[in-house]
Amino acid sequence: MSASSKPPVASGLRRKERPENLAERIYIQLKQEIFEFHLLPGDRFSETEVAARMAASRTPVREALYRLQRDGYVDVHFRSGWQVKPFDFRTFEELYDLRVVLECAAVRRLCEREREPSQLDDLKRIWLVPEAERLTDGQTVSALDERFHTMLVEACGNREMALIHAQVSERIRIIRRLDFTKDARVSATYSEHGQILRAILQRRSEEALLLLKSHIEASKAEVRKITLHMLHSARPQSDTSD
């Protein structure tokens, strides 16, 4: 048979453009599969299986899996396969609390500053718009919501803090998205972000902190309810005990 199994990757290969690391591609794709519930929490799988699915060898697959493990998305069982980490509410709540800590620190610093970082302008353009111009698609607003909080932290200039916060946010994303399936949360997000932003711009530190805290706590509480419900109704036969 022909050697046509070679994927037509080279489509847009102008300039030097590195093939971008097989391991990296697999890492991204696996994470996406987890986020999209293609791989469900508790699911078990083997390196060979993933390698076959990705049309690669085990080597880059293992590299990707180890990264995902360090990120907290999967676990390896010694000589007994991999597993998507089951949902752990305590962990999610801890991550939410960590977000509160990081973002409050960021806001506090932002309010102390005289000049406004450029990131705040971007946020103004997105969130301080007339109601008629508000976006309504849940997933879009969900992504913008994450970006809002991420940019608040980025704006205060500490790259390490921003990195950690981005990781925490990504880790929560899988359940935070569920929060935006209701229209009420979408419009509440617009009004809450607007309030927070205005408080920051007016250097009303304490007010901004309170608003931010309750905004995140609301999200946390909602997600908790939704996720509980989801876990009860979906796949009641799935038994993650082992």
Add this chain to the structure above:
Amino acid sequence: MSASSKPPVASGLRRKERPENLAERIYIQLKQEIFEFHLLPGDRFSETEVAARMAASRTPVREALYRLQRDGYVDVHFRSGWQVKPFDFRTFEELYDLRVVLECAAVRRLCEREREPSQLDDLKRIWLVPEAERLTDGQTVSALDERFHTMLVEACGNREMALIHAQVSERIRIIRRLDFTKDARVSATYSEHGQILRAILQRRSEEALLLLKSHIEASKAEVRKITLHMLHSARPQSDTSD
């Protein structure tokens, strides 16, 4: 670069006791070499070289190196070797600031709590001792110092926060140790930790926060001076530009 690096691992191999992962062992050993300046910031090396030194193949070495990369200790240059990350003061300062944020949040929570977590008892036993019983060895006190701050965060019960904080602390450790080469800092550490601990035990939140902040800032400032001096005096020919 002694060839006697073959460890007598099998000494205590009773029960099942897994050989503990070659990759893990290499990871730990490499990190130690970096911390002990056996591998200097800016040094370049190849996977093959490390593999030979560790008496293993490239596979576990690569796994260890990728972990170290994600931890922020080394960098890989595409098909051109690995490099111990050169010192970057901005990063160190950002990590110090991140510590301040996390530890202040922890202390705030500890002060709000009625019951004292058991970790505080351990800390009392170590730091609230008569002057005569104080330890004087710099490296020992340095390790205890890191443990002090780590336990403060652990005590407030958020495991994710504690994990991040531990990572940040470890990352700073390489230069923080230099702070404890002077006796003055050692005794200052005892008195400052004592003050902080007492303030927490008496639920004097604001006082504890101020003390903690200035304690960390002092450490940050000292380390900055020492490290600058070290970098100037040692190996002035090393050029890490590229």
Add this chain to the structure above:
DNA sequence: GAACACACTCTTGAATACAAGATGGCGTGC
């Protein structure tokens, strides 16, 4: 003498081969 080009070596990235242990099913003994 200087500059350019070629080739060789060394590097990481990926695939394959080998090793050892965990798991589950099947068969046998009671």
Add this chain to the structure above:
DNA sequence: GCACGCCATCTTGTATTCAAGAGTGTGTTC
């Protein structure tokens, strides 16, 4: 019919092999 034990298979961990590009040094040419 049930329980125990063995074996076949599947899993990850590690070593080795193959591939391709980056960098360097040398030789040649102007």
